[in-house]
Every structure is written in structure tokens, then in C-alpha cells.
Amino acid sequence: MAYVNTLERQALAKERMSALESTLRKQMTLKFGDIPAWATQRLADASQQELEVWAEKNMTADSLEAVFAH
Incomplete structure (x- = not known):
């Protein structure tokens, strides 16, 4: 095994x-249409854990706002 x-x-x-952010952004665009600036900023500022939670919520959410809701 190589040392990293x-x-x-x-x-x-x-x-x-x-890669996770990019994939999630593509999925959101396919599901909800153009992503507004506020959502793009949330994605850019997100931690990996947040991105993973939002990716799961995106599967069943009925709006972009619901994906980001606590």
C-alpha cells in the first residue's frame, strides 16, 4: 500500500x-429546475455531512426549500 x-x-x-456537491447540484437541477443563487451558495459552503444529508432529502423532497429545511 502506498503512503499517502x-x-x-x-x-x-x-x-x-x-464531486458530491456537483452531483447533488445536477440532481437538484433535474428535479427542481434552475437552482437559485441562495441554494448554490449553501451548496458551496456546505460540509460533507450537510451534502450527504441533503442528497438523501433530495430523493423525497417536494421542493428545494424542503431539501435545506432543518
């Missing part, structure tokens, strides 16, 4: 998070 240093781990984690 801290910087490489951080880069990989950021890559995965970016």
Missing part, C-alpha cells in the same frame, strides 16, 4: 466533496 501524506489526504477529501 496529509496534504494528499486533504486533496482527496476535497475532491470527493466537490
Whole structure:
């Protein structure tokens, strides 16, 4: 197994998070249409945990607002 240093781990984690954000944005666009600026900003500022929760909620939510509701 190859050694992965801290910087490489951080880069990989950021890559995965970016991919999750991108996929979620595409799914939301397909389901709800154009994503407003406020939602785009929420996605950009989100933690990985938030993105994962929103990805699950997006499956059953009936509005974009419902995806982001607490």
C-alpha cells in the first residue's frame, strides 16, 4: 500500500466533496429546475455531512426549500 501524506489526504477529501456537491447540484437541477443563487451558495459552503444529508432529502423532497429545511 502506498503512503499517502496529509496534504494528499486533504486533496482527496476535497475532491470527493466537490464531486458530491456537483452531483447533488445536477440532481437538484433535474428535479427542481434552475437552482437559485441562495441554494448554490449553501451548496458551496456546505460540509460533507450537510451534502450527504441533503442528497438523501433530495430523493423525497417536494421542493428545494424542503431539501435545506432543518
